[in-house]
Amino acid sequence: MSARDVGTALSRLVAFTSAVDWADIPDDVRKRAALVLCDDLAAMIAARAEPEVIALQDGVAKSSGAAEATVFNARGHRFDRYSAALANGCAGDWAELDEGYRRVICHAGVYCLPALLAEAEADGQTTQEVLRALVIGYETVARVARAFTFPNLVLHPHGSLAAVGAAAAVSALRRLPVDVTIGAISSAATMVLPGPYTHPIQGSLVRNVWPGIAAQTGLRAADWSAMGIRGLPSALHDVYADAFGTSANPVELYDGLGKSWAISDGYHKVFACCQYGHATIEATMKLLDQVPVERVVGIHLDTHEKARLMDNPDPDTTIAAKFSIQHIAATAAVHGHGGAEAFSSDTLHVPEIATLRHKVSTAPFEPLPEWPNDRPTRVTWTLDDGTTLSETVMSARGGPDLPFTPDEIRNKIHGIIGPPYPAMGGIIDALLDLDDTALSRRWDETVRAMATS
Structure with missing residues (x-):
């Protein structure tokens, strides 16, 4: 497909999204948008005590302009919208508890929301407008991710996609004309x-x-496009296909618009690590119901390629631990879960976990099924008497095929936000319930109410 075809496809996509109003969005999609907003907001808050996040946000505070938007760190910071978007965006993925898009590699919610929430608070937009813009921004960046797929894991989508999601969401919130968007x-x-x-x-x-x-x-x-400083309509092709070497299928940019919504294909996390290792954790928890970890002398994983690429038996930072299949298998076995505690900096130096990490081997899961079972894992433990036990998880919970219940994600959110923001829980519940009063309230007013102790 040519660059011209991509430009035409993008025009079709934006012509559709620019005409989308709240009334055009199905109720189940609205509920999904509220869940994504609240879940990713909680993910930002979850990182507030990380020392590097504190240092980064304190540094940004020194150069911030007039206070326009809140930094969700429970320390009362308010920055200019650009600095707030930066500060919240850096926190959004830190704890690895943000929502993601299941069909391709893309965390569309955290690509849209840091900029979107800062803009909405600074500009006095309603919460309903925030959710509408989130649906549109999510749709746009997820379709870009589907249209330009990488043959392997060379570039991380947080770098290669997030700016597109932010620009699309902010453009939707501002209701910019089609050509400007x-x-x-x-x-x-x-x-x-x-x-x-x-x-x-x-x-x-x-x-x-x-x-x-x-x-x-x-x-x-979005600012500069309104001033006439714009990329070419062919930019998606020029960057992703020509420069980054992806395949290009521009039909993905417009096919089925309005019939299915990308945000409905998202997944949520209760494990604080890369989603590629979630099946390993679930299988490990099943094994722990049968024998104690003290009997384990070897761990073997038959798993998908994306998990096998996370090969680092000696992680030295929390992000390395969250992307180490050896640490995921070992810490889940020791802790019995995959929550934040299992991936804290302390776990990097626990002798029992370190020993287990070096007893983990991997092999391809064969034959590899099609989506949604394309990320399976079989965990086999060798025990101290030479016997083995195995458990297989074909698809980790959280995606559209095996979703968590709304109450499970609601409880996760409340567990994160309760200590730092006691007043936030009731407001979050109203948003998740799509309460008309909550939706019609300005986002800056909602944020102030959330931060009231």
């Missing part, structure tokens, strides 16, 4: 980050800041 998305595509996928696996914390940088970029792209 196309320009903003195209400009953002030329300013994405070529973040290597090896970086999180090898422990580089710079990966966590990519969504924050992209949130700022998306805001600026």
Whole structure:
């Protein structure tokens, strides 16, 4: 497909999304949008005590302009919208508890929300408008991710996609004209980050800041496009296909618009690590119901390629631990779960976990099924008497095929937000219930109510 075809496809997509109003969005999609907003907001809050996040946000505070938008760190910070988007965006993926898009590699919610929430608070937009813009931004960046697929895990989507999601969401919130929105998305595509996928696996914390940088970029792209500073309509093809070497299928940008919504294909996490290892954790928890971890002398994983690429038996940072299949298997066995405690910095140096990490071997899961069972794992434990036990999980819970119940995610959110923001729980419940009063309230007023102790 040519660059011209991609430009035409993008025009079709934006012509549709620019005409979408709240009344056009089905009720189940609205509920999904509220769940994504609340879940990703909780993910931002979950990172508030990380020392690097504290240092980063304190540094941003020194250069921030007039206070326009809240930083969700329970420390009373309010920055200019660009700085707030940066600060919240860097926190959004830090704890690895943010929502993701299941059909391709894309965390569309955290690509849209840091810029979107900062813009909405600064501009006095209603919560309903925030959710509408989230649906549109999510739809746009997820379709871009589907239209341009990488043959392997070379570039991390947080770098290569997030600015596009931010630009699309902010453009939708501002209700920019079609040509300006196309320009903003195209400009953002030329300013994405070529973040290597090896970086999180090898422990580089710079990966966590990519969504924050992209949130700022998306805001600026929308600003500048309105001034006439725009990328070419062919930019998506020029960057992703020509420069990054993806395959291109522009039909994905417009096929089925309005019939299915990308945000409905998202997944949620209760385990604080890369989703590629969630099946390993679930299978491990099943094994722990049968024997104690003290009897384990060897761990073997038959698993999918994306999990096998997370090969780092000696992670030295929390991000490396969250992207180490050896640590995922070992810490889940010791802790009996995959929550935040299992991936804290302390776990990097626990002798029992370190020993188990070096007893983990991997092999391909064969034959590999089609989606949604394309990320399976069989965990086999060798016990101290030479016998073996195995458990297989074909698809981890949380995706559209095996979703968590609304109450499970609601409880997860409440568990995170309760201690730092006691008043936030009731407001979150009203948003999740799509309460008319909550939806019609301005987002800046909602945020102030959330932060009231």
